[in-house]
Amino acid sequence: MAGIISFGGYVPIYRLSRNAIARGMPGEKAICGFDEDSITMAVEAGLDCLRGRDRSQVxxxxxxxxxxxYKEKQAAVTVANALDLRREVLTMDSTNTLRAGTLALGTALDAIKAGSARQVLVVAADCRMGSPRGDLDRxxxxxxxxxxxxxxxxAVSVVGSYNLTSDVLDVWRSHADDYVRSWEDRFVITQGYEKVIREAVAGTTKKFNVTPKDFAKAIFYxxxxxxxxxxxxxxGFDPAQVQNGLFETVGSSGAAHVPMQLVAALETAKAGDKLLVVNYGDGADATILQVTSNISKVKGPRGIKGHLALKxxxxxxxxxxRWRQLLSLPEDRNPVGGPSAPAVLREQDSVVRLHAGKCKSCGFVNYPPQRVCENCRAKDQWDPWPLAERKGTIFTFTHDYLSSTAAGPTTWTIVDFEGGGRIATAMTDRDMEEVRIGLPVEMTFRQIRFGGGVHNYWWKTRAIRAGS
Amino acid sequence: MAIGTIKDKVAIIGMGCTKFGESWQWDAEDLIVDAAYEAYEDAGIDPKDIQAAWVGTTRGSSGATIAGPLKLDYVPVTRVENICATGADAFRNACFSIAAGMYDIVLVVGVEKTKDAWGRGGGGSADSGVRGIRSAAGGYANVATRYFHECGLTFDQGKEMLAKVAVKNHHNGSMNPKAHFQREITIEQVVKAPMIAWPLGLYDCCPTTDGAAAAVICRADLAKNFKDDYILVKGLGMSVGPSTTGMDRVISSYDFIHWEETERASKQAYEMAGIKNPRKEVSMAQVHDCFTISEIMIYEGLGLAKKKGSKQEIEAGTFTLEGEVPVNTDGGLKAMGHPIGASGVRKIYENYKQLQGKSGPRQVKNPKLGLSHSQGGWPGGFMCCITILGHR
Known part of the structure; x- marks a missing residue:
C-alpha cells in the first residue's frame, strides 16, 4: 500500500524572541539565518529524511x-541536485498556496499508486514575511x-482524503507585494479559515464514516x-488529541506548517494510530492516515523534536x-554582480552536489575535482566522491571582517574531511568563541550570495549538531 | 638538465620610484612618466635608447599601458601580470631578453593605480560565483591561526610577535620620504587596533596604495659606459605552486606554516648567486610583507630564521636596520604601501639604492648582496619571485 516510508524535518537554529517583535508577547519564532531560504531548508529536511537510505529508488x-x-525557475531541481538525486527524476514545484505541501503529498501518493514512480520525495519549506511587526510577522x-x-x-498508510475549494481573498501576495496581505481579521477567520475547515472535517467524517473520537491525533493548519x-x-476534538501547532516554538510556518506537525506527530506515533491531517488555503484538504508497525523502523532523523532542541x-x-534585508548594510554599497551562467552549469556537480574527485590511481581525494591528481599526477583518472554528508575537522580558520555579512565577520574554515579531501569555505550558524582548530564540523547547504538576480548556493561548514 | 644562470650578465644602470601613497591628483600615466624619467635620468640615457620594454600591472590591459604615456618609439612592449609578483616577474623577463643577447638596453616599469577603483583590489571573475569572496587578509589570517597553534603561542603572544614586525617596518618607513606611511607606531597601537581578519588587525595589513617604479637595465659589459656604481643581477628564482588560484581549493597536504614556493624560488637564486648560507651572506632583504604574518613566513622560507624560530629572532632584533639581516629597510609593503604591479620593482629599487650607499638615514652598513622577494596568490598556492643584486 502507498504511504510514508520515512520523514525528516528542519527548524532553523535561530529563534527570535517574540518580545523583540512586540513587548510582552510570549514565546519565540524560528527564523532563517541570513544565508537560508526555502531551498536551503528543503535540502536540510530532505537530507534528514534520506539519511542512510538508497537514493536510487527516488x-x-x-x-x-x-x-x-524564483518566480520563474524551478526550486525542486536545485533541491534534487543538492540532495544528489539521479538526473532521471521528475521534479516539480507545488506553490502559491498554504496547501502546497499536502497537495504535493496527495499528488505523490497518486503517482505511486499509479505505478509511475517507485518512491517520491516531498519537501515542504516556507519563510513567509508579513509587514514588519505586523500580525503575520508575529x-x-x-x-x-x-x-x-x-x-x-x-510506516504510515493512507486511508483516503477529501478536497474542497474556496476562492477567497483572505491572505494573498501578488507579484508586486513584498509582504503577505490579508483582509480584516474577522472576515479572514470566520469566512475563511473556520468556515472551510469545518466544511472539510464534516465532509471527511461523512465520506469515511468516522468521528473525531477515532483519531489518536488530529493535525490542523x-x-x-x-x-x-x-x-x-x-x-469536538479533545485538546489532548490535537497535535501541538508549534506556535510557541516555531510559529505558523506556511506551507510547511501541517507537514512539520505531521513529522512531530509521527515522532511519537504508535502502530495502529489513526491520524487526521487537515490543511487550509484556497480551500481545504483532509487526509486519514493509519500508522503501521513499521513506524518503529524509522529512526535517526533529527526531525522536529531534534531540531527544536537545537537553538x-x-x-x-x-x-x-538585517537578515531579512529590511535594513540595508554598509556592505551593500558595493553591489555584487551575478555569477557566470556557463560556469554555474559547468561546476554544478562540484558546487551544488559537493562532489570531489577520488583518484582511481592513488585514492587521493581532490576538491574540487582536478583533472591532474594533486598527489600522484595521474591524468583524468577519478570518480565522483560526494562530500556533503561527510564530517570534517577545522585545520585552520579566521574571522574575516572585510568580507562581513549580515551575521558579522565571515568565519573562513579550512576543513579536512574524514576519508580525505579538503575544502576552504565559510562556517555558518557559529558563535565566534566556539571556533577552534580541531573542531568537528558538518556541511550545510546555504545561499552564498544574491547578485545579478541569481540566488547562488554552495555548502558551508557548521559545528556538528546532535543527532547526526 | 641544469638551470642556467643569470649571474653578472645583466646590470641595472638607472632606477626610479614615485612617492607611494594615495595619489588622488595623479593617474597611472602620471606615475609611469615620473618613475621612468627618474630612471632615464639616473641611467643618463635618452628615451630613444630604449630598445624594448616590459610593464607589470594588474590593471592595465597591454603594452600600451606604458607605450602611450612614455611615447616609446614603436619598440616591443610586453605586459606582464602575475598578481602580486607582477613587477618582479616583469623585471625577470626583461633580464632574460638582455641575457639572450636580444637587446642592449631595456626598460621595466611596474605600476598600479589602486585608489581609483572601489574596494581593496580584485574584481569580479567569470566563475560560478561561490568562490573568491574571501578577503586577502582572510586568506593570510589562516596561516597566523595555524602558526600560533603549532608554535604553542597564546593569542597575546602571537599578536605581540606580529606587532613587532609592523613596528619595525613603520620605523624604517619613518625615514623614507617615498613611503605611504612615514610615522612610528607602538606595539600597543598594533595590538589594540580593530580586527580585520582574526587574528590580524588593522596594523597587520598593508594599505591600498598608488605608485610606480622603473628600471633601466643593460648588458653587463656595457654598464660601465653609463656609470661606475652600476648594480649587477646575481640571481633570479621563481616558483609557482600547483594550487589553483580559486580559494576553495588549497593543497590538501599543505600545513599552513611554511611557504614552499619561497623555499623553492630562493634555492634557485641562491645557487645562481653562489650563496651557501643566506643568513650570513645576504646583507638585507626586501620582502613581501602584505601582512605581518607573511614577513614571518618569509624569514623562515628564505632560511633567515629556523622553522618556528622567528619569534626568537624578532626579539633578538635580527631583522632591524641595525640587526644581522635588515629586512624591509624602506618600510616594506606595510609602510611603503602596495601598488601591486609596482611593488616588485620598488623592492629592487631599494636594494639598488642601498647597494649604491644612497639610502640616507636608513643606510645599511656595507651591504654586499640585497635580496628581494615578491609573491602573489594565497597560502597554499603562490607565485614567488626572488631577485638578488650585488656589486660589480
Missing amino acids: DALIFASTTSP ASGDGAAAFLLGKDGE GPDARSHAGITRAM KAINDYDTYA
Missing part, C-alpha cells in the same frame, strides 16, 4: 512552498519537513494559536531585520 521530487526564491515562523513516499514497508485552538475545540536565541529585532 523517481520524483516535489518542492512545496509559497516562498520559492505569528509566523520558518521551517521545513520532508517525506519519502513509497509502496513497500510503509493554524494561522495563529488562538484560531487553531478555537476551531478544534468547537469541532540559539536572537533577542533583538535589528538582527532579524
Whole structure:
C-alpha cells in the first residue's frame, strides 16, 4: 500500500524572541539565518529524511512552498541536485498556496499508486514575511519537513482524503507585494479559515464514516494559536488529541506548517494510530492516515523534536531585520554582480552536489575535482566522491571582517574531511568563541550570495549538531 | 638538465620610484612618466635608447599601458601580470631578453593605480560565483591561526610577535620620504587596533596604495659606459605552486606554516648567486610583507630564521636596520604601501639604492648582496619571485 516510508524535518537554529517583535508577547519564532531560504531548508529536511537510505529508488521530487526564491525557475531541481538525486527524476514545484505541501503529498501518493514512480520525495519549506511587526510577522515562523513516499514497508498508510475549494481573498501576495496581505481579521477567520475547515472535517467524517473520537491525533493548519485552538475545540476534538501547532516554538510556518506537525506527530506515533491531517488555503484538504508497525523502523532523523532542541536565541529585532534585508548594510554599497551562467552549469556537480574527485590511481581525494591528481599526477583518472554528508575537522580558520555579512565577520574554515579531501569555505550558524582548530564540523547547504538576480548556493561548514 | 644562470650578465644602470601613497591628483600615466624619467635620468640615457620594454600591472590591459604615456618609439612592449609578483616577474623577463643577447638596453616599469577603483583590489571573475569572496587578509589570517597553534603561542603572544614586525617596518618607513606611511607606531597601537581578519588587525595589513617604479637595465659589459656604481643581477628564482588560484581549493597536504614556493624560488637564486648560507651572506632583504604574518613566513622560507624560530629572532632584533639581516629597510609593503604591479620593482629599487650607499638615514652598513622577494596568490598556492643584486 502507498504511504510514508520515512520523514525528516528542519527548524532553523535561530529563534527570535517574540518580545523583540512586540513587548510582552510570549514565546519565540524560528527564523532563517541570513544565508537560508526555502531551498536551503528543503535540502536540510530532505537530507534528514534520506539519511542512510538508497537514493536510487527516488523517481520524483516535489518542492512545496509559497516562498520559492524564483518566480520563474524551478526550486525542486536545485533541491534534487543538492540532495544528489539521479538526473532521471521528475521534479516539480507545488506553490502559491498554504496547501502546497499536502497537495504535493496527495499528488505523490497518486503517482505511486499509479505505478509511475517507485518512491517520491516531498519537501515542504516556507519563510513567509508579513509587514514588519505586523500580525503575520508575529505569528509566523520558518521551517521545513520532508517525506519519502513509497509502496513497500510503509510506516504510515493512507486511508483516503477529501478536497474542497474556496476562492477567497483572505491572505494573498501578488507579484508586486513584498509582504503577505490579508483582509480584516474577522472576515479572514470566520469566512475563511473556520468556515472551510469545518466544511472539510464534516465532509471527511461523512465520506469515511468516522468521528473525531477515532483519531489518536488530529493535525490542523493554524494561522495563529488562538484560531487553531478555537476551531478544534468547537469541532469536538479533545485538546489532548490535537497535535501541538508549534506556535510557541516555531510559529505558523506556511506551507510547511501541517507537514512539520505531521513529522512531530509521527515522532511519537504508535502502530495502529489513526491520524487526521487537515490543511487550509484556497480551500481545504483532509487526509486519514493509519500508522503501521513499521513506524518503529524509522529512526535517526533529527526531525522536529531534534531540531527544536537545537537553538540559539536572537533577542533583538535589528538582527532579524538585517537578515531579512529590511535594513540595508554598509556592505551593500558595493553591489555584487551575478555569477557566470556557463560556469554555474559547468561546476554544478562540484558546487551544488559537493562532489570531489577520488583518484582511481592513488585514492587521493581532490576538491574540487582536478583533472591532474594533486598527489600522484595521474591524468583524468577519478570518480565522483560526494562530500556533503561527510564530517570534517577545522585545520585552520579566521574571522574575516572585510568580507562581513549580515551575521558579522565571515568565519573562513579550512576543513579536512574524514576519508580525505579538503575544502576552504565559510562556517555558518557559529558563535565566534566556539571556533577552534580541531573542531568537528558538518556541511550545510546555504545561499552564498544574491547578485545579478541569481540566488547562488554552495555548502558551508557548521559545528556538528546532535543527532547526526 | 641544469638551470642556467643569470649571474653578472645583466646590470641595472638607472632606477626610479614615485612617492607611494594615495595619489588622488595623479593617474597611472602620471606615475609611469615620473618613475621612468627618474630612471632615464639616473641611467643618463635618452628615451630613444630604449630598445624594448616590459610593464607589470594588474590593471592595465597591454603594452600600451606604458607605450602611450612614455611615447616609446614603436619598440616591443610586453605586459606582464602575475598578481602580486607582477613587477618582479616583469623585471625577470626583461633580464632574460638582455641575457639572450636580444637587446642592449631595456626598460621595466611596474605600476598600479589602486585608489581609483572601489574596494581593496580584485574584481569580479567569470566563475560560478561561490568562490573568491574571501578577503586577502582572510586568506593570510589562516596561516597566523595555524602558526600560533603549532608554535604553542597564546593569542597575546602571537599578536605581540606580529606587532613587532609592523613596528619595525613603520620605523624604517619613518625615514623614507617615498613611503605611504612615514610615522612610528607602538606595539600597543598594533595590538589594540580593530580586527580585520582574526587574528590580524588593522596594523597587520598593508594599505591600498598608488605608485610606480622603473628600471633601466643593460648588458653587463656595457654598464660601465653609463656609470661606475652600476648594480649587477646575481640571481633570479621563481616558483609557482600547483594550487589553483580559486580559494576553495588549497593543497590538501599543505600545513599552513611554511611557504614552499619561497623555499623553492630562493634555492634557485641562491645557487645562481653562489650563496651557501643566506643568513650570513645576504646583507638585507626586501620582502613581501602584505601582512605581518607573511614577513614571518618569509624569514623562515628564505632560511633567515629556523622553522618556528622567528619569534626568537624578532626579539633578538635580527631583522632591524641595525640587526644581522635588515629586512624591509624602506618600510616594506606595510609602510611603503602596495601598488601591486609596482611593488616588485620598488623592492629592487631599494636594494639598488642601498647597494649604491644612497639610502640616507636608513643606510645599511656595507651591504654586499640585497635580496628581494615578491609573491602573489594565497597560502597554499603562490607565485614567488626572488631577485638578488650585488656589486660589480
